[in-house]
Amino acid sequence: MLHPLFTPEHEEFRVTVRAVVESEVAPHALDWEREAHFPDWVFKRLGDLGLLGLRYPAEYGGQGGDWGHAIVLAEEMARCGSAGVGMAVAVQSEMATPPILKFGTEEQKQRYLVPAIRGEKIACLGISEPDAGSDVAGISTTAKREGDGYRINGRKTFITNGARAHFCLLVTRTDRNAGYEGFSLFLVDTDLPGFSVSRELNKLGMRSSDTAELALDDVLVPSSALLGEDGRGFVEIMWELQGERLIGAAGSVAGAWLVFDRTLRYAKERTAFGSSIGTFQVNRHKFATMATELEAARQLLYDTALAWERGEYPVKEISMVKLYAGEVVNRVVNECLQLFGGYGYATETGIERAWRDSRLLRIGGGTDEIMREVISKAMGL
Numbered sequence: 001m002l003h004p005l006f007t008p009e010h011e012e013f014r015v016t017v018r019a020v021v022e023s024e025v026a027p028h029a030l031d032w033e034r035e036a037h038f039p040d041w042v043f044k045r046l047g048d049l050g051l052l053g054l055r056y057p058a059e060y061g062g063q064g065g066d067w068g069h070a071i072v073l074a075e076e077m078a079r080c081g082s083a084g085v086g087m088a089v090a091v092q093s094e095m096a097t098p099p100i101l102k103f104g105t106e107e108q109k110q111r112y113l114v115p116a117i118r119g120e121k122i123a124c125l126g127i128s129e130p131d132a133g134s135d136v137a138g139i140s141t142t143a144k145r146e147g148d149g150y151r152i153n154g155r156k157t158f159i160t161n162g163a164r165a166h167f168c169l170l171v172t173r174t175d176r177n178a179g180y181e182g183f184s185l186f187l188v189d190t191d192l193p194g195f196s197v198s199r200e201l202n203k204l205g206m207r208s209s210d211t212a213e214l215a216l217d218d219v220l221v222p223s224s225a226l227l228g229e230d231g232r233g234f235v236e237i238m239w240e241l242q243g244e245r246l247i248g249a250a251g252s253v254a255g256a257w258l259v260f261d262r263t264l265r266y267a268k269e270r271t272a273f274g275s276s277i278g279t280f281q282v283n284r285h286k287f288a289t290m291a292t293e294l295e296a297a298r299q300l301l302y303d304t305a306l307a308w309e310r311g312e313y314p315v316k317e318i319s320m321v322k323l324y325a326g327e328v329v330n331r332v333v334n335e336c337l338q339l340f341g342g343y344g345y346a347t348e349t350g351i352e353r354a355w356r357d358s359r360l361l362r363i364g365g366g367t368d369e370i371m372r373e374v375i376s377k378a379m380g381l
């Protein structure tokens with residue numbers, strides 16, 4: 001039964017994307033995991049195939065699709081065997097660029113959005129700082145008016161695609177005394193004087209994606225680099241985070257389903273004490289619980305994406321999706337590793353990679369605790 005988020009056309013699209021992922025991306029996944037890097041041609045290739053502009057209008061090179069298409073892509077990318085690739089692609093097309101379409105000028109769309117959709121320019125999103133992650137309003141990167149432009153100073157960290165991006169959607173403070181009205185977004189070319197990658201971070205999972213700390217020292221940008229309205233950056237970046245949370249959850253839930261399916265097959269084949277391990281009641285019940293929770297996470301995700309697609313702004317529900325998906329995915333992948341026994345712990349099955357990758361959903365784009373803050377505030381608490 002198709003969820004109303006999808007039509008038969010989405011399912012045809014799914015078949016096409018799956019073939020691309022399995023034939024062109026998956027064969028390299030193990031190498032990219034080992035090298036902790038995947039090559040830039042992946043962006044170009046996906047751009048050529050139209051996969052980086054699914055929800056963007058045709059006039060900018062996009063496919064004119066919807067959230068159903070974006071979720072299909074995130075789900076199918078989970079099949080490539082390296083979640084870091086899916087995350088980097090999602091940063092490109094569903095995190096760093098939607099604000100350009102929504103808030104950008106025509107010139108900004110031509111200069112950044114069009115080449116990003118083609119995969120010719122790589123984008124990153126700079127919100128988090130060494131001293132402020134969850135507390136976005138606590139950032140200290142400043143953009144001060146100077147002549148016909150702004151002078152930007154600050155540090156950003158944990159920035160996906162940051163080591164290779166051509167431009168960064170940067171969150172700054174333009175007025176320290178204006179509270180939530182004192183933030184502004186900028187589109188900053190990474191080759192500008194004063195912009196540098198101060199270091200790359202090694203990490204537990206999502207290993208094929210690069211994660212950088214960025215330094216901005218007296219970076220001068222013209223006023224045309226301001227994205228959206230001066231002083232509206234906080235509200236604008238909160239809007240961006242909603243899409244980021246949905247798409248992150250979509251990839252992770254799909255990845256957990258894959259691990260679940262593999263583990264189910266394994267539990268039917270692997271024997272101990274004369275029976276397949278899946279027939280032991282304790283394990284049968286584990287599978288029943290895992291499938292129920294994963295399905296609940298998936299349905300909540302689809303329902304919420306549909307509400308967003310229909311024009312609602314379901315902040316509370318998106319936070320619920322991210323919170324619930326993060327917890328379920330981690331529970332499921334952890335149980336699956338247990339069911340695989342020693343083979344789950346060994347790198348050869350790929351289960352330990354999924355276990356490491358899945359941990360991020362409870363942290364990146366807003367932690368479990370911050371999701372609970374948003375949900376409880378929406379209840380008036």
Ligand SMILES: Cc1cc2nc3c(=O)[nH]c(=O)nc-3n(C[C@H](O)[C@H](O)[C@H](O)COP(=O)(O)OP(=O)(O)OC[C@H]3O[C@@H](n4cnc5c(N)ncnc54)[C@H](O)[C@@H]3O)c2cc1C
Nearest residue numbers: 125126127128132133134158159160363364365366367369
């Ligand atoms: C692999 C990876 C990729 C990332 N990619 C990007 C990116 O591309 N761009 C970007 O800008 N950022 C990125 N991030 C950063 C990510 O969004 C932050 O790590 C996240 O928002 C948490 O911020 P923090 O790490 O500073 O933790 P902190 O904010 O320091 O939080 C530490 C702990 O305190 C808890 N805490 C904080 N406030 C509260 C509260 N009010 N109540 C209860 N508990 C609280 C948190 O939940 C957490 O458990 C990435 C992170 C990782 C690990």
